[in-house]
Amino acid sequence: SGAGKSTLLDVLAGRKTQGTITGDILYNGKPRSLRVDRNMAYVMQDNVHIGALTVRQTVWYAVQLRADRRIPAPKKEQRVEAILRLLGLLEVAESLVGTASTRGISGGQLKRLSIAVEIAALPHLVYLDEPTSGLDASLALEVVTSMRMLAEHGRTLLCTIHQPSATAFGLFDKLLLLANGRSLYFGPANEAVAFFIAAPRELVREKANPAEWLMDVAKSQGRTADGSVVSAEDLAEVYRSTAQHAELEAVLLESIATAQEPASVDAPPEGLAAGGGGGAAAVQKPEWDGEQPNTQMRQAYLLVMRRFAAIRSDPSLLIAGLVRNVGLALLYGTLFWDLGEDDQSAKVSLLFFICLDAILNHQDAIPSLMEDRMLFYRERSACAVSTFAYWVSIALDRMALEALFQLVFACIALPMTGLRTDVEGFFFFYSCVLLTELAGLSLSQLVAASVPNPQAALSIMPLVFAFHMSNSGFLVRIPTMPMFIRAWGPWVSCLRWAFQGVVINELEDANDSDEADVLLEDLAFEGWDKSASLPIVAAAAAIFRGLTLLSLTTLRFESR
Numbered sequence: 001s002g003a004g005k006s007t008l009l010d011v012l013a014g015r016k017t018q019g020t021i022t023g024d025i026l027y028n029g030k031p032r033s034l035r036v037d038r039n040m041a042y043v044m045q046d047n048v049h050i051g052a053l054t055v056r057q058t059v060w061y062a063v064q065l066r067a068d069r070r071i072p073a074p075k076k077e078q079r080v081e082a083i084l085r086l087l088g089l090l091e092v093a094e095s096l097v098g099t100a101s102t103r104g105i106s107g108g109q110l111k112r113l114s115i116a117v118e119i120a121a122l123p124h125l126v127y128l129d130e131p132t133s134g135l136d137a138s139l140a141l142e143v144v145t146s147m148r149m150l151a152e153h154g155r156t157l158l159c160t161i162h163q164p165s166a167t168a169f170g171l172f173d174k175l176l177l178l179a180n181g182r183s184l185y186f187g188p189a190n191e192a193v194a195f196f197i198a199a200p201r202e203l204v205r206e207k208a209n210p211a212e213w214l215m216d217v218a219k220s221q222g223r224t225a226d227g228s229v230v231s232a233e234d235l236a237e238v239y240r241s242t243a244q245h246a247e248l249e250a251v252l253l254e255s256i257a258t259a260q261e262p263a264s265v266d267a268p269p270e271g272l273a274a275g276g277g278g279g280a281a282a283v284q285k286p287e288w289d290g291e292q293p294n295t296q297m298r299q300a301y302l303l304v305m306r307r308f309a310a311i312r313s314d315p316s317l318l319i320a321g322l323v324r325n326v327g328l329a330l331l332y333g334t335l336f337w338d339l340g341e342d343d344q345s346a347k348v349s350l351l352f353f354i355c356l357d358a359i360l361n362h363q364d365a366i367p368s369l370m371e372d373r374m375l376f377y378r379e380r381s382a383c384a385v386s387t388f389a390y391w392v393s394i395a396l397d398r399m400a401l402e403a404l405f406q407l408v409f410a411c412i413a414l415p416m417t418g419l420r421t422d423v424e425g426f427f428f429f430y431s432c433v434l435l436t437e438l439a440g441l442s443l444s445q446l447v448a449a450s451v452p453n454p455q456a457a458l459s460i461m462p463l464v465f466a467f468h469m470s471n472s473g474f475l476v477r478i479p480t481m482p483m484f485i486r487a488w489g490p491w492v493s494c495l496r497w498a499f500q501g502v503v504i505n506e507l508e509d510a511n512d513s514d515e516a517d518v519l520l521e522d523l524a525f526e527g528w529d530k531s532a533s534l535p536i537v538a539a540a541a542a543i544f545r546g547l548t549l550l551s552l553t554t555l556r557f558e559s560r
Contacts (some may be wrong), residue, residue: 004181006129006161009178012158013042013127015381017558027125029255038383040125041118045133047110048375048511049117051099051308052314055092059083061306066121069294084118086153087112087146091340096313108139112146118382121293126150128159133228137165144168169211179218179232186248200236203230231485292386299389307397310419321401325409333416339393340418344515347506348523350417352474355498358436359468362444366457369394369448374541376534377558398441406434420506428505428530435537436498442544449551468495478524484518490524494540501527501533 098104132140175189207213379385471493507516
């Protein structure tokens with residue numbers, strides 16, 4: 001640890017977000033280009049997936065998002081099967097990926113699934129950051145074996161690895177040994193031990209596992225025959241003086257001197273062979289032209305469909321939403337049972353709590369929204385999903401559910417509480433509360449996109465909600481507010497406008513118009529038309545949504 005291997009990998013893959021980078025990165029002796037970026041993949045240490053999807057669904061959506069849109073659907077299906085077979089995932093293809101609360105596939109299978117997702121576009125070059133971390137020797141060997149099979153099908157893999165087993169180490173072709181950011185050796189992996197044993201180093205091999213012994217060498221624990229310790233710094237200097245290093249340096253300098261045009265991939269290697277029924281032609285390398293593999297609207301469509309597939313597989317979100325809204329409707333219906341014309345004040349209180357709940361409803365979803373954000377970061381880095389497409393998808397995938405939840409709530413709560421159930425009154429109430437729900441959802445997504453972690457978001461949300469509550473006109477009447485607050489606070493509180501709309505909707509047909517007029521005057525709602533509330537609440541939701549897009553575009557909380 002601390003040798004700089006992950007940093008080097010991040011720099012080569014263009015994923016480094018901190019620090020200053022100097023020097024040249026060349027591909028086939030030429031500068032990096034967008035086409036090269038589209039033909040490389042990066043497998044991170046963390047496995048970020050949607051746990052409610054099956055392994056097959058995860059790979060299927062990865063292929064749909066990352067493969068060229070011009071490839072026919074049957075070819076994409078063949079590719080899914082080929083990748084599953086190549087990485088040994090066919091036997092668990094119909095198993096759920098799993099979450100912290102739901103048992104899924106094993107750690108080794110999960111890492112192989114991460115590799116499967118990243119190679120969905122059949123990249124020529126695959127970077128893997130410590131793919132065996134956290135796995136036991138058996139699972140780690142499974143992962144490295146899958147990587148070896150992938151390399152044998154025409155792909156180049158660059159991998160950082162920490163203390164592999166002897167068997168796993170033997171599967172690698174070349175080795176770059178680092179210590180404190182300096183190279184100790186670069187060359188065939190099976191010749192590394194002999195390199196350090198030979199003169200002038202003359203180290204004594206003390207462990208059977210070559211990888212473990214090489215790690216000791218890199219940690220300045222290598223010893224000569226007389227027992228003296230050789231530091232990694234000395235070994236780095238010795239390596240710089242070897243003919244092997246001089247030859248490598250000459251090749252690099254020649255590449256830099258001749259680098260002119262951006263690197264291309266016009267001559268791709270042999271396509272990925274599926275093995276078995278698919279044959280070598282089962283997966284073909286697409287023609288990359290530097291564009292997104294799909295249009296932004298198709299990306300958004302696929303993201304929404306993926307979310308609905310997860311809900312079908314694990315309907316807990318749907319069930320929880322229905323139970324919550326039915327429970328609230330029954331609770332309000334019991335507490336405010338069949339309010340009559342002489343209970344206008346109670347109706348106003350009920351309407352405030354309904355609107356308040358609509359705003360507060362989504363703060364508990366912030367942690368899951370941040371998990372989705374990490375998946376978005378990964379897919380955006382792979383050029384599979386644009387920021388705009390993700391932004392559209394998170395607006396649409398909950399809209400249908402919220403419309404269903406609020407319809408169920410209104411159908412139960414309004415008849416029980418004695419609120420208006422005529423067509424006009426019902427649908428205005430439903431529309432206003434639904435827009436308030438969407439504004440609350442957009443506000444929660446804005447906070448989730450703008451802060452680094454759930455703890456910060458949950459710390460900010462009470463302040464945001466306190467502002468809207470205190471400026472709604474219910475807890476503190478608007479006419480009694482201090483002028484410096486009254487001049488702007490109630491005007492920008494979306495809760496105030498939602499509350500005002502449903503109150504006017506309910507009181508406009510009251511038989512006791514005098515009491516209704518007194519309540520409206522007390523709340524400072526007199527003289528307003530209820531129809532003004534709908535566009536204002538919708539505008540608030542749109543503003544929150546627009547700020548969410550801005551945050552997603554300009555902020556990135558993935559430090560590497």
